[in-house]
Amino acid sequence: MNRILSALVAGLVFGIGIAVSGMANPAKVLNFFDPLGTWDPSLAFVMGGALMTTFIGYRVIFARRQAPLFDAKFHLPTARTIDARLIGGSALFGLGWGISGFCPGGAIPALGFAPWPTALFLIAMGAGILLARWLQALPRRQTA
Structure with a gap:
């Protein structure tokens, strides 16, 4: 129960941060990608603040704790391979973000501001994940 509650609190803090920073508005995000037009650098400041907070937070937590409060161990990524799946997934993420103005995590708080376009994005994203x-579950052909 504590794990679920802590995840809920973290999600609420994230959502409030997205809303307060204005990043739930896809037009604001899309303006960041338009340096020759209506460029808005605020996304860079939001991302920079998030990176600095995360960097400091990880350093403090990992220096003081062997495990998180509500789990037996930290679950950190172990993959170090840069392969076609990583590059393709990153490209699709960037294309989707650049076309729609929605980051997957930021789209959920945006439901309160623009319910129909956001819901359409989330449905399309869910369909893409299922696809x-x-x-990925299809059997792979072996080449000799």
């Missing part, structure tokens, strides 16, 4: 999982 990717289905494609």
Whole structure:
């Protein structure tokens, strides 16, 4: 129960941060990607603040704790390979973000501001996730 409650609190803090920073508004995000037009650098400041907070937070937590409060161990990524799946997924993420103005995590708080466009984005994202999982589950052909 503590794990669920802590995840809820973290999600609420994230959502409030997205809303307060204005990043739930896809037009604000899209303006960041338009340096020759209506460029808005605020996304860079939001991302920079998040990176600095995360960097400091990880250093403090890992220096003081062997495990998180509500789990037996930290679950950190172990993959170090840069492969076609990583590059392709990153490219799709960037294209989707640049076209729609929605980051997947930031789209959920945006439901309160623009419910229909945001819901359409979330449905399309969910369909893409299901399609990717289905494609990943297909048997791979072996080449000799």
